[in-house]
Amino acid sequence: MNRKTLVLPAVLGLLAPVLAACGGSDSGGQSGDAIVVGTTDRFIASKEVPAPLDPAYAYDVGPWNVLRQVVQTLMVQPRGGGDPEPDAAESCGFTDSGNERYACKLRKGLQFANGDPVTAADVKFSIDRARSINADSGVAGLLSTVDTVETQGDNEVIFHLKTADATFPFKLSTPVAGILSSKDYEKNKLRDGFQIDGSGPYTMKADVKGDEVARITFSKNPHYKGLLTLKNDQAVLESFKDPEAMSTALDKGDIDVAARTMTPEQINKLQDNPNGKINLVEVPGLATRYLGFKTTAPIVKSKAVRQAMAQVIDRDELVSKVYGSQAQSLYSLVPASITGHSNSFFNKYGTPSVDKARNLLAKEGITTPVKLTLHYATDHYGTTTAKEFEVLKKQLNDSGLFDVDVKGATWDKYRPAELKGKYEVFGMGWFPDFPDADTFIAPVLDKDNFLNSTYVNSQIRNTLIPQSRREADRLAASKSITEIQDIVAEDVPVIPLWQGKQYVAIKDDIMGGEYAMSTSSTLQLWELSRGVSG
Structure with a gap:
C-alpha cells in the first residue's frame, strides 16, 4: 500500500x-x-x-x-x-x-x-x-x-x-x-x-x-x-517529549501509530514523500486556538487595548506562515461547522488595520507603544506554538502600537500559573468536550470556567447561556449563541485565532x-x- x-x-x-x-x-x-x-x-x-x-x-x-x-x-x-x-x-x-x-x-x-x-x-x-x-x-x-x-x-x-x-x-x-x-x-x-x-x-x-x-x-x-x-486485547500509549522523537519511533517501528501532536513539517513530509509503510489519516477536527486576557490586569484592563490587538492581528498570515493548509482562520469562539457559528470578529473588525487600531487607542488616551508579554505553553500544543507566537509578536510590534515580548513555559508550570492569574495575555487551545456550541462558550465565559477568567458578563452568564440550553433544537439556540459571540467580539476577553485539522x-x-x-x-x-x- x-x-x-x-x-x-x-x-x-x-x-x-x-x-x-x-x-x-x-x-x-x-x-x-x-x-x-x-x-x-x-x-x-x-x-x-x-x-x-x-x-x-x-x-x-x-x-x-x-x-x-x-x-x-x-x-x-x-x-x-x-x-x-x-x-x-x-x-x-x-x-x-x-x-x-x-x-x-x-x-x-x-x-x-x-x-x-x-x-x-x-x-x-x-x-x-x-x-x-x-x-x-x-x-x-x-x-x-x-x-x-x-x-x-x-x-x-x-x-x-x-x-x-x-x-x-x-x-x-x-x-x-x-x-x-x-x-x-x-x-x-x-x-x-x-x-x-x-x-x-x-x-x-x-x-x-x-x-x-x-x-x-x-x-x-x-x-x-x-x-x-474492542478490536484489540491490549494497547499501549507511549508519551514522547516532542514530535520529532515520536516520528523517529514511528519510522523505526517502535510504535504503530503517531497521534497528537505532529508538526506541520512532519505532516507535509508524510503527504509528499510516500514510502509505502505509513498512512496519514486526516480526521475532521474542532480544535481551536485563541489568546486570553486577564481583563483586570492594568495593561489590558482597557477594552481598547484588547480591541486594538484584535484589529491588528492578521489570522490569514499567521495560518499561512505557520500551519498552511492544516488550519484555517477563526473569527469566533465557536468554530465553523458547529451550529451557531458566526464570524463575529470579522464582522466587527474586518481586515487587519493599523490605522483603525491606532484610533481605538487614541480615543481612550492610551500611550503607545503598549508594552506587554504574550505567554504560551512550549510543549502542550506542539513545538510549532513557539513559531506561532513569534509571528504574533512581529505583527503587533510592526504596527508600532505595541512593544511585545513572548515567553514560554512547560504545561505543568504554565497551566497552574494561568489559573492563578499570573499572565496578562496568554495562549490557550481548546479541544471540545462534545460537538456543540455550548462547549466552546461556557468553559470560557460561564461561572467557574476553565480559564478561571476575570471577565464577567452577567447577560451572557445569567440570560444567554441558560437561554441557549433550553433549546433542544440546537438550530433554535443559534440566536442566543450568535449574541454571545457578538458580545465577545465587542468586549474581547479572548481573541480567537484559528481552528485546525487533526492527523x-x-x-x-x-x-x-x-x-x-x-x-x-x-x-x-x-x-x-x-x-x-x-
Whole structure:
C-alpha cells in the first residue's frame, strides 16, 4: 500500500457501520501484539497538580484520553459523531417537557474491573464527588446545572437540574461524569498519582518515571458491558517529549501509530514523500486556538487595548506562515461547522488595520507603544506554538502600537500559573468536550470556567447561556449563541485565532486508523486492530 492521506468527511457517522447496541468486549478483541500509540501529551504529577488523572480534576485532552479508556460513563459519543448513546446506561432521556429531569436506567450486570457490581449509588457518588470537590481546573462546571441526584433502587438514577439543559446528555459522556467506586475513591479528596479504576473497556497500568508517566498499558476489561466493541486485547500509549522523537519511533517501528501532536513539517513530509509503510489519516477536527486576557490586569484592563490587538492581528498570515493548509482562520469562539457559528470578529473588525487600531487607542488616551508579554505553553500544543507566537509578536510590534515580548513555559508550570492569574495575555487551545456550541462558550465565559477568567458578563452568564440550553433544537439556540459571540467580539476577553485539522500517522498493518480519533480529539484505542501489511 502506498503511503497516502485518507481524508474523512465531517459526516463520518453517516458512512460508518452502525455499532451494535449490545456492544461489549466479547465481540471484538483480536489476538496479537499490543498496538503501541505515540503521543506528545505528558502526564506529570506535581505539587500544583498531584492528581492529574482523577476524573474530578482532569480537564484536558491528554488525561481525558486516558480516562476514556478506563472509566465508563452513562453515555458515550459514537465513533462518527452525532448525539451521545447509552454506554453504562441501558437507556437515558428527559422525562419532562422542560428538559430539567433526566433519568437513566443502568445495564444489567454492570461490574467494575475488580468484579464489584456497578449501581446507581456509584453514579450518584461519582457526580456528587466531582461537584463537591469543585477542582480549580474548572471541570465541575460541566455539572453546573445539576441540582440533586436521586437513585431509585440499584439500577435507576435521576438527575434533577437547576435549569433546562439540552446539552446534559453530552455532559454525561465526559470523564467528569465517569462512574467510580467509593471503595477506590474518597468522597471529598482527589486521588493522587496515576492509578485509575473503573468499569470501562480497559484496565490500565502506568509505567512511571519520577513524577511522570512514560507509558500506559491498557488491557481489555473482561467485565466491560457497554456500547463499545474492542478490536484489540491490549494497547499501549507511549508519551514522547516532542514530535520529532515520536516520528523517529514511528519510522523505526517502535510504535504503530503517531497521534497528537505532529508538526506541520512532519505532516507535509508524510503527504509528499510516500514510502509505502505509513498512512496519514486526516480526521475532521474542532480544535481551536485563541489568546486570553486577564481583563483586570492594568495593561489590558482597557477594552481598547484588547480591541486594538484584535484589529491588528492578521489570522490569514499567521495560518499561512505557520500551519498552511492544516488550519484555517477563526473569527469566533465557536468554530465553523458547529451550529451557531458566526464570524463575529470579522464582522466587527474586518481586515487587519493599523490605522483603525491606532484610533481605538487614541480615543481612550492610551500611550503607545503598549508594552506587554504574550505567554504560551512550549510543549502542550506542539513545538510549532513557539513559531506561532513569534509571528504574533512581529505583527503587533510592526504596527508600532505595541512593544511585545513572548515567553514560554512547560504545561505543568504554565497551566497552574494561568489559573492563578499570573499572565496578562496568554495562549490557550481548546479541544471540545462534545460537538456543540455550548462547549466552546461556557468553559470560557460561564461561572467557574476553565480559564478561571476575570471577565464577567452577567447577560451572557445569567440570560444567554441558560437561554441557549433550553433549546433542544440546537438550530433554535443559534440566536442566543450568535449574541454571545457578538458580545465577545465587542468586549474581547479572548481573541480567537484559528481552528485546525487533526492527523494520525499509522503503519499500514494497523486497521481502524480512520476511527482512532474523533472530531472532538477523543482517542478511541478500541477501534485499532492489527491486520496484514501491504
